[in-house]
Amino acid sequence: MNLSGMTLHQLKFILAVARHGSLVKAAKALSLSTPTLSLQLKKLSETAGAPLFEMLGKKLYLTSTGALMLRCAQDIEARIEELSQEIAALKGLKEGELKVAILTTLKYTVPRLVGSFCVNYPGITISLWIGNREALLDRLRKNEDDLYVMGQPPDELNVVAEQFAPNPLVLVAHPSNPIAKKRLVKPADLANELFIVREAGSGTRLTTESFFKKYRVRLQTRLEVVSNEAVKHIVAGGLGVAVLSSSTVASEVALGELSVVKLEGFPLMRQWNLVYPSGRRLSPAATRFKAWLKAYRPEAAALPTRKKTSP
Ligand code: PGA
Numbered sequence: 106m107n108l109s110g111m112t113l114h115q116l117k118f119i120l121a122v123a124r125h126g127s128l129v130k131a132a133k134a135l136s137l138s139t140p141t142l143s144l145q146l147k148k149l150s151e152t153a154g155a156p157l158f159e160m161l162g163k164k165l166y167l168t169s170t171g172a173l174m175l176r177c178a179q180d181i182e183a184r185i186e187e188l189s190q191e192i193a194a195l196k197g198l199k200e201g202e203l204k205v206a207i208l209t210t211l212k213y214t215v216p217r218l219v220g221s222f223c224v225n226y227p228g229i230t231i232s233l234w235i236g237n238r239e240a241l242l243d244r245l246r247k248n249e250d251d252l253y254v255m256g257q258p259p260d261e262l263n264v265v266a267e268q269f270a271p272n273p274l275v276l277v278a279h280p281s282n283p284i285a286k287k288r289l290v291k292p293a294d295l296a297n298e299l300f301i302v303r304e305a306g307s308g309t310r311l312t313t314e315s316f317f318k319k320y321r322v323r324l325q326t327r328l329e330v331v332s333n334e335a336v337k338h339i340v341a342g343g344l345g346v347a348v349l350s351s352s353t354v355a356s357e358v359a360l361g362e363l364s365v366v367k368l369e370g371f372p373l374m375r376q377w378n379l380v381y382p383s384g385r386r387l388s389p390a391a392t393r394f395k396a397w398l399k400a401y402r403p404e405a406a407a408l409p410t411r412k413k414t415s416p
Pocket of ligand 1: 236303310375
């Protein structure tokens with residue numbers, strides 16, 4: 106076996122197939138026809154002397170040789186990215202690319218900071234991905250971004266995590282709901298309340314469920330919604346209660362459309378973390394952006410309060 110003839114181009118093919126999980130999708134992303142891509146992969150597996158993928162049912166899986174080659178392709182891709190950042194660093198922070206992935210719940214705060222960062226560093230091109238915890242962890246596993254912003258860092262992955270801002274979670278209800286008027290609500294008092302919850306895979310939902318599990322309260326969850334906005338509008342419309350990051354409900358609470366329930370054990374004090382794979386050398390743009398976020402002093406993380414209206 107002689108791998109010296111292997112090209113960067115061929116490694117891009119294996120990266121694309123692993124990323125998209127299908128030959129057809131990978132070929133589309135690479136602007137190739139599926140037969141051309143499959144021929145290229147065949148050539149690559151001949152060079153390696155073993156198949157790189159196998160079909161099980163309708164799914165495509167990497168063989169152990171394929172997994173080794175993918176790892177090599179990812180290392181080379183990361184090194185090339187580092188090289189371009191190092192060259193950019195030579196030119197100061199005048200040029201560069203930055204890929205940041207954040208949780209849905211952070212879209213109330215981080216995009217503003219991205220905006221001000223862009224104004225200050227006009228040569229840096231930023232791509233901002235927004236999604237839920239499960240999808241973000243998937244990207245982190247595949248090493249797709251420079252920085253990840255999330256709540257609880259994953260125990261199962263080897264990462265560096267730096268806290269940068271508090272993230273209190275609050276229980277909100279419609280102001281006319283009797284529990285909104287109680288001086289103190291115990292978790293067990295909520296057994297008959299309808300909870301409007303985020304989708305499975307959301308960090309907010311995981312935290313809510315583990316809190317109530319600790320108190321042995323079985324939540325009534327008939328309505329599951331893939332958006333913080335929709336959850337809060339449903340509750341503001343008079344249906345159910347919800348646990349949400351305080352930053353997402355600040356304006357509704359200030360306007361008196363939602364009330365923060367005085368629940369024992371709440372607010373759940375969580376932290377936002379800046380996360381990246383340990384061992385990864387951050388690019389100058391990522392290092393600068395990390396410092397930018399850490400300098401942020403969030404008023405939005407303060408617990409929301411209702412604004413007094415003059416009589
Ligand atoms: P989510 O995560 O946006 O996936 O709900 C928020 C969190 O982890 O606190």
